[in-house]
Amino acid sequence: MVDRPKKPTSLNPSARSSAPQPTVDISDDRVTATLPTGESVSILLYGATVISWKTASGAENLWVSEKAALDGSKPVRGGIPIVFPVFGPPPKEGPTSKLPQHGFARSTRWEFLGKSSSEGEAQGQGSGDESVKLDFGLYGAGLDESVKSKWPYEFGLVYSVTLGREGLMTVLNVRNEGDEGWEFQMLLHTYLRIDDISKTTISGLGSATYIDKVLDATTHTQSTPTLSITSEVDRVYTGLKQDTTSVLADGKPRLDVVRDNLEDTVVWNPWREKANAMGDFAPKDGYKQMVCVEVGSVAGWQRLEPGETFEGGMMMRSYV
Template sequence: MVDRPNKPSALAATPQQPIAQASVNIDSAAGRVTATLPTGESVDVLLHGATVISWKDASGDEKLWLSEKAILDGSKAVRGGIPLVFPVFGTAPDHAATSKLPQHGFARISKWEFLGKSTSESKQSGSSAEDTNVKLDFGLSSSSLDEKTRALWPYDFDLIYSVTLERTNLVTSIVITNKSAEAFEFEVLLHTYLRVKDINNVAVEGLEDSKYIDKVDGASTKTQSSSITITGETDRVYTPAKGPSEPVVVTEGGKKALSVVRDNFTDLVVWNPWTEKAASMADFAPKDGFKTMICVEAGSVKAFQTLEPGDAFEGAQTLYTL
């Protein structure tokens, strides 16, 4: 065998490109956590109430409505975004366990703990692009409540709230665990404010043939005959006729804009304050902001849920851009 002093060396292995990772920024001073995907989508969550205050697509378009006068310093609930309602929806003067709690309970006005992040990457079929998802976990427990709130609702519990950002959707899920020696009753709702261009061109589809409580009309029970359009103050609690996995779709100008899919939530609230109600709320701005928002809210609020000692309840919603 001839020894060739100038023989070519072995080819070097082609270096693999590093997988792009989602970035997560924790701003302790502002009390917020921001996550951004490599493709540009982002979500912003306040530790106050674990309130999602922003969700943007890759082009930077905001999907959630936030009042220009929303108070973000932790002194009161946030007007807009996705406030978390627990353990009571509205007020319940006839329900002894929650009758003395503030409107919509204490979860949205409590300081939550950021428990950490997790990310995942999955190869798209037939493409070299990477899908990167990021999940942010937040926690609230009975031990973190102040003495006044503990006195008003003296049950032991753990709440884990997860916000998962994906390229085309946002998933918000909650796990409620009863750590008391006795059962407790609760209601829970994801009070989602969606941003729209013009409420006059908006319709909500997928609730046809569904029964609802019309809170603007003396809490009378009605049945939805067609898609929902907003022409005045609207405050309705729907029990969807179709299953939770059936999308409820928000359209603008006849085009699908966004859909809501529920998981283990029995109800859906549709709300818009319109002119007079918007004018009466000090933190609602601009006053004609009702023209660019609609609330479509997944939850279980038509009746109290009973959670036995040691048991857990889990519910979620997924918001899809269309």
């Protein structure tokens, strides 16, 4: 279990003030939480996919395709899909070889495990709760038999989504609940909403090594301090030492993505041709208003022996 100093501390419910509290609405297909100050987050039970994260100003920070399927018929194009236990197309051989691209977590219905709230230390006198944490679970026993036959391991996933005034934290806890070891990859496939890709740069990746999937998965080193996107980009930055990757608009901070116990970051934008080729990508020029900055462990494989646990995630901050 990784120690996260930014993780909110749960309050004793009996000690709470009478100030406004976060609201949590639960429906058949999603859970939505709103803070008294106006920040909100919405998560589909299908895939435990975060499909909206708004700041107090009402600004949306996540991009979701206008043609995204939100009915559980296919993985959501946009938001924050969870990639597990394999990233990208599966290898031709090995335990994950029969799984679909990006695994099964994003295309399986999760269970809502409950909520908890925390109060900011500096705002403790009558200010109400500063954050709310929503937990979702997925377990080997709950998988469809067709999926179990392709990846027959016992596991437990707990995905925690914490909405706070300072940002959004998403953390995936992976546990081996069987009697044999297994390997996995995981990624939070985050689609960030931006105003104009031509005025957007990404910092925090300078001098880093990356695998360029556009260039036949060859390895390169980024020579510039910031990345500008002017064509299709599909890069896996590996072994990053700097925790924060920042998205800038006209040189000013727009969004920060801070990795937690994860060393890899994927940057993706399909650009014109690939966007046109995807039936669920809309509008077709939507690539101008989005960029994926995805934290994960995907350059290699994590191995868990029976009873072992891995945990990793991210903290995102918005400047609008």
